[in-house]
Amino acid sequence: MKKLVVITGASSGIGMETAKRFSENGHPTLLISRRKEIMESLNLKDSISVKADVTNLEEVRAAIKMAEDKYGKTDLLINCAGVMLLGNIDKQSYEEWKKMIDVNINGILTTTNIILPDMVKRNEGTIINISSIAGRKTFKNHGVYCGSKFAVHAISESIREEVADKNVRVIVLAPGVVETNLLEHTTNETIKANYVEWKKSIGNGLNASDIVNCIEFAYNMPQDICVRELVIAKTKQID
Known part of the structure; x- marks a missing residue:
């Protein structure tokens, strides 16, 4: 059996497609999300699905311990x-700001x-953080x-610098617009409609599988090679 892969946000979009791919490739997986029934419905081999809030340290710690006790270290x-x-930054609620910061x-x-810490002790391991092109430049209505x-x-790059000599890789993947349910979180219907129209103008977004291909590429490089940052977008997406 291959080594354990831990995936957060595994009940939809990029997280779900990543879980499927790594399971198909023979990795045991720990899937973390608030929607356990969806993750369980994937029926992945050697997989544990845990309902947990990713901002709750103890919930996540318990989930990881359960998986590592069964499948070995992550x-x-x-x-x-x-x-x-x-x-709109002058109209958006503080609660929405806080939710984005928290998650x-x-x-x-x-x-x-x-x-x-355990990756550092073992001198091995890889962390891939899914960010966004919006982590490299600003966009209207995207303030927080x-x-x-x-x-x-910034956090990913700082950590990478600190643990590079321990043979641990920290990678940031920054996609442009992707065909997931992420936009559904937005409550402003006008902004949402405008976003959909703009997306159509560039031939719609990337598929989640395109992002998984990038994750596989970065992970499957030799451990002594770190793809520090990978930016991917539809060719017609100018910004």
């Missing part, structure tokens, strides 16, 4: 959990806090979302 952590709540930033810190994704880039 070799690959993929942080896919995220929310995108687009809005998009704290969601990668909980898993990293639990898994990284961009801030949260810029933070993912």
Whole structure:
């Protein structure tokens, strides 16, 4: 059996497709999301599905312990959990800001806090954080979302520098628009409609499988090679 892969946000979109692919490739998987029934319905071999809030350190710790007790130490952590709540910065609620900060930033810190120390001790392991092009440049109506994704880039790169001499890889994947349910989180219907029209103008977004291909590419490189950052978007997406 291959080594354990831990995936957050595994009940939809990129996380779900990643879980399917790595299971097909023979890896045991730990799937973490709030929607356990969806993850279980995938019927993946050698897989544990846990309902947990990625911002709750103890819930996540218990899930990882359960999987590692059964399948061994985590070799690959993929942080896919995220929310995108687009809005006019002067009108958007503080609660929506807080939710993006909590999930998009704290969601990668909980898993990293639990898994990284052991990777450092073992001198092996890979962490892949799914960010966004919005973590590299700003967009209208994306204010706090961009801030949260810029933070993912900064945190990931800082950690990478600290653990590189321990043979641990930290990788950021920054997709452009992807065909997932991420936009459904947005509550402003006008912004949502405009986003959909713009997406049509570029031939719609990437498929989740395109992102999984990038994850596989980065992970399957030799351990002494780190693809530090990978940016992918539809050719017609200018920004």
